[in-house]
Amino acid sequence: MERLPLGISRLDRMIGGGAPAGSVVLLAGDSGGGAREFCYTSAVMNGLAATDSELFDLHYGDLEPGTTVPEEVHYVSFTDGREAVVDEMSVVIDDEIVEGGMTDVEFVDLAREYFQLTPVPTEWYTDQPTDLTDLGEYTGNSNVFEAFADYLTAHASENLVVVDSITDLVVSVDDQLSWEELVVALKGLARASHQWNGVVLLLVNADTLTPTQLGRLKEAADGTLRFEWESGGSERARTLVVEQFRSVLSRLEDENVARFETEIHDAGFDISNVRKIR
Numbered sequence: 001m002e003r004l005p006l007g008i009s010r011l012d013r014m015i016g017g018g019a020p021a022g023s024v025v026l027l028a029g030d031s032g033g034g035a036r037e038f039c040y041t042s043a044v045m046n047g048l049a050a051t052d053s054e055l056f057d058l059h060y061g062d063l064e065p066g067t068t069v070p071e072e073v074h075y076v077s078f079t080d081g082r083e084a085v086v087d088e089m090s091v092v093i094d095d096e097i098v099e100g101g102m103t104d105v106e107f108v109d110l111a112r113e114y115f116q117l118t119p120v121p122t123e124w125y126t127d128q129p130t131d132l133t134d135l136g137e138y139t140g141n142s143n144v145f146e147a148f149a150d151y152l153t154a155h156a157s158e159n160l161v162v163v164d165s166i167t168d169l170v171v172s173v174d175d176q177l178s179w180e181e182l183v184v185a186l187k188g189l190a191r192a193s194h195q196w197n198g199v200v201l202l203l204v205n206a207d208t209l210t211p212t213q214l215g216r217l218k219e220a221a222d223g224t225l226r227f228e229w230e231s232g233g234s235e236r237a238r239t240l241v242v243e244q245f246r247s248v249l250s251r252l253e254d255e256n257v258a259r260f261e262t263e264i265h266d267a268g269f270d271i272s273n274v275r276k277i278r
Contacts, residue, residue: 001020001021001066001247002020002021002066002067002068002197003015003016003017003018003019003020003021003064003066003067003068004018004019004021004046004067004068004069004070004160004198004199005017005018005045005046005049005060005063005067005069006018006019006025006038006042006199006201007041007042007043007044007045007046007060007268008038008041008042008045008268008269008270008271009045009059009060009061009270010270010271011240011260011270011271012064012067013064014251014252014271015242015245015248015251015252016064016066016248016251017063017064017065017066017067018064018067018199019199019223019245019248020222020246020247020248021068021197021198021199022193022194022195022196022197022198022199022222023193023199023200023222023223023245023246024186024189024190024193024199024200024202024220024221024222024223025199025200025201025202025221025222025223025224025225025245026202026204026217026218026220026221026223026224026225027039027201027202027203027204027225027227028204028206028214028217028218028224028225028226028227029203029204029205029206029226029227029228030206030207030227030228030229031205031207032229032238033227033228033229033238033239034227034238034240034262034264034269035203035204035205035225035227036164036165036203037092037264037268037269038225038227038240038269039162039164039165039201039203040088040089040092040093040268040269041093041267041268041269041270042160042162042201043073043075043101043102043105043160043162044089044093044097044098044101044102044105044268045059045060045101045268046069046070046073046101046160047073047100047101047102047103047104047105048060048097048100048101049069050069050073050104051100051101051103051104052100052101055096055097055100059097059267070158070159070160070198070199071158071159072104072106072155072158072159072160073104073105073106073159073160073161073162074105074106074107074108074151074155074156074159074160074161074162075105075106075107075108075161075162075164076108076110076148076151076161076162076163076164077107077108077109077110077111077164078110078111078114078144078148078164078165078168078169079111079114079115079168080109080111080164081109081111082107082109085107085164086098086102089102092264092268092269093266093267093268094266094267097266097267097268106155108151110144110147110148110151111125111126112125112126113143113144113147113148114144114168144169145169145182145185148163148169149185149189152189152192152196152200153192156192156193156196156198156200157196157197157198158196158197158198159196159198160198160199160200160201161198161199161200161201162201162203163200163201163202163203164203165202165203165204165205166186166202166203166204166217167203167204167205167208169182170182170204170208170209170213171208179213179216183216183217183219183220186202186217186220186221187219187220189220190220190221190222193222202217202221204217206226218243218244222245222246223242223243223244223245223246223248223249224243224244224245225240225241225242225243225245226240226241226242226243227239227240227241227262228240228241230261237261237262238261238262238263238264239259239260239261239262240259240260240262240271241258241259241260242258242259242260243258260272
């Protein structure tokens with residue numbers, strides 16, 4: 001099965017090179033638990049593979065057999081602009097890596113579609129050029145999910161798409177679509193993704209959801225990575241739990257490993273090479 005790297009080198013090696021092509025992966029994190037840093041690292045490292053192979057080799061290493069770097073990397077945001085996201089990336093990841101990795105990443109700002117039916121003043125979210133026709137065929141849609149879906153249809157094939165974050169869609173469901181419609185739409189996304197043969201990462205803040213809501217989102221995805229805080233004595237550690245994940249979880253269970261202590265360093269998010277939580 002063809003795989004696309006998630007961009008987290010130690011994790012990719014443990015799961016056979018990356019996520020199976022065609023996957024929708026839910027990144028569900030507690031506040032500060034590392035899910036956002038995972039997104040940043042995934043986008044930057046996959047972008048770096050295309051723009052600076054030497055720097056990519058230095059910080060990621062060799063790709064596993066059967067792994068293919070995505071043709072393009074797309075970063076979708078509903079509320080933040082490119083500059084704000086890149087600035088935050090640079091707080092977490094070394095500037096040189098961010099600059100090289102984000103050079104060719106297509107950043108998609110859907111703030112206009114997200115905010116236009118709200119009381120937010122237009123000038124607060126239209127500081128970027130408003131002619132988005134070069135980013136897909138969604139220009140003019142009044143529904144933010146329609147804009148999002150149209151963009152994916154046009155650009156997700158064979159590519160990595162990082163979505164930051166569907167928490168924003170969850171917050172807006174009462175205004176533009178119902179919760180049940182959102183869940184069904186994400187299930188449709190999973191079906192379409194299998195045909196696109198790329199990987200879609202969906203970031204969500206688990207703190208904003210009820211257990212039932214989070215469970216429904218998990219059902220709609222092919223895999224779920226859960227980012228949590230674990231307390232041990234007087235210290236707290238970030239942990240990554242690989243929950244359901246087709247063609248991946250069985251490989252980890254063979255090694256009796258599905259939970260990892262994680263760390264964040266100059267090259268971004270990583271799983272610890274010291275401790276695997278069994």
